Amino acid sequence: MRTLRLLTVGGAIAYRALFNWTTPAMFVGTLLVSPIFQLLFFVYLGRTLHVGDDLGYLVGNAVLSAALACVYGGTMAVANERRYGTLGPLLLSPLRRAAVFGGRALPYAVNGVLVSAFTLIVGALLLRVPIGVRALPGLALAITAGSLCCAFFGLTLGSIGLRFRDVWLVSNVADAVLLLVSGVNVAPAALPPVLRVAGALLPLRHAATAAREAAGGARLSALVAPLGAELGLAVGYALLAIVLLAAFERGSRRHATLDLL
């Protein structure tokens, strides 16, 4: 019961305290408006170059839009403790780290789902791209899996904030790399092998594949493989985040670098 409370209530409180973009202006401007413009940019680029179709870009970029909330959010979930001077007291507490930090990813996953759904709906209306009702369950599952994976990936990046002070450069680069390798805007087959492998190991590639198949009319049973791969990655990143947090916490205590800004 205590662990569940830490995961849910603790996660929600940490989200309110540490996510810098919760003011209405920042939330709307950065998380809702920005992904719509990103979607339009790639739709028009695709149209100009005759690469892909509007539906593919719409669905893919809707899934990709979760990255903004989750990657930067996950970074803030840990790095802002240091910035606001609360990291030391937090790490002095005898609570289980997995529950304390694990719960922090969940609000960002929910945020990612909201942003993705908003981008999908507004994008479909703006571009006048119809999405069949039968595609909705598959799309919902793909968006949820992608957001969950991205949130734990963000937490993994955030854990680096326990060791390095300038963690924002990691999240900025990660966001740009996801744009390139997620297969949303450039087909994976067009990328060199290194980037193709990187895309398969980073979040959103499999979720975007599942979302596109669902939008194309595939049955839910056909989505099991990509959704399973995305959720497998989510579990992997959650474990990696916990291991890194534990390792960096020990290192920070040993070198007395917790409060360095």
Next chain:
Amino acid sequence: MNPVRMLLLGTLLQVKQQSRSPLEITISLLVPLVQATLAVYLFRAGTNPPALLLAAVGAGMMGVWSSVLFGSGAAIQNQRFQGTLEILMITPMRPVFKILPITLATGLVGLYSVLATLLWGVLLLGVPPSFAAPLWFVLAAPVCVLALGAFGLLLASTFVLLRNANAIVNPLGYPVWLLSGMLVPVTALPGWTGPIAAALPTTWGARALRAAVTGGPVWPALAVCVGEALIALALGTLALHFVERRARVTATLALT
């Protein structure tokens, strides 16, 4: 102090400061390269792609705009976090001479994006370096960068006044990339976007650089770019004068 000396010294100081920030260096170094790679692979996948060099140049211009957009704001927010914004604003010099060096410096740092994406494209992505007018390109690139720096002054004034100006600035990356024709030709966009695109110096800067790559007259677009930058400079000066007064009256300069 002589205003020209103030501008030159201020710009030099800001360039030095930005070149020592790991965050600024990484964003200026890596993000434009990722965007150039994305653009080149997208152009290659197209059935009838334009010159690949346009992808590298377009991505470089996107980098310049990002640098000006986020760099100007970040520099002012850093002053605010460090507690030096008030001191800066109360010095006996017009606000424009204190803020313009910051935005010009972000443009100059952004010039790196154009050079880096070009080298990246030519050396690693196999883009043929076939400029129709290489000398015009060498002239137009720094002029465009300085013009964008002047345009950044307008943006910077919002950061002096508003603590949450990021909410305005964050969504401005993609629309300006799109409307300016950096990768997507303006003619491919809906007709109603034309006047908006024409009002942006980024559009004319990108057009001048495209002309230097593919052929055609460079100077008309470059002249319009400089003209619009001068208008932006005048408007930015007025805006800064207004927001400085406003921030003093409401005592919000030091609020983070």
